[in-house]
Amino acid sequence: SQQGEEDPQALSIQEGENATMNCSYKTSINNLQWYRQNSGRGLVHLILIRSNEREKHSGRLRVTLDTSKKSSSLLITASRAADTASYFCATDAWDKIIFGKGTRLHILP
């Protein structure tokens, strides 16, 4: 029962550039969450945005939510080598959270 779908599947950028990842979903949601997963590790929660919010910031992260388009974006500014990871959106479909398949982000030195 896939809900969120990230785009692109993979992204490579130079260190210092900004990285933008998108998430589209199909049904109404309660909230939307973004997670990061470093290679071989578990997922780490980054940020939660509620359905009545449009934008949220946390350090170098900026998340937007457009419920009319059923989409969200995650922007990482001034990327660093340590940002290399997979990023997942997770949609809160009321009874449970459903994870997308993720965007693999690679920061080039």
Next chain:
Amino acid sequence: DVKVTQSSRYLVKRTGEKVFLECVQDMDHENMFWYRQDPGLGLRLIYFSYDVKMKEKGDIPEGYSVSREKKERFSLILESASTNQTSMYLCASSSPQQGSGNQPQHFGDGTRLSIL
């Protein structure tokens, strides 16, 4: 800091064996979850539990069972391991739902299970 601990990082078992994967959390969370993660398929929910001795099937429960005898511990059991159960298994925990909906999940580092 929330800590979710999975008993093994790597595990190798043989087909037909009964396999136990253990998960312990130290944040007194009511909710616990088991996922498997496979390339190209993302995270798929196997089972979850909202309370002690309570369990609910997720999207792919076939071939698995779970046990939650204590609040902090959630075990995943492969009744008779098969090669198609070779995967990365992730355990997670969270607080109960609030006004803003389902709360963020805290994950362990996973168990990479190989069935030979």
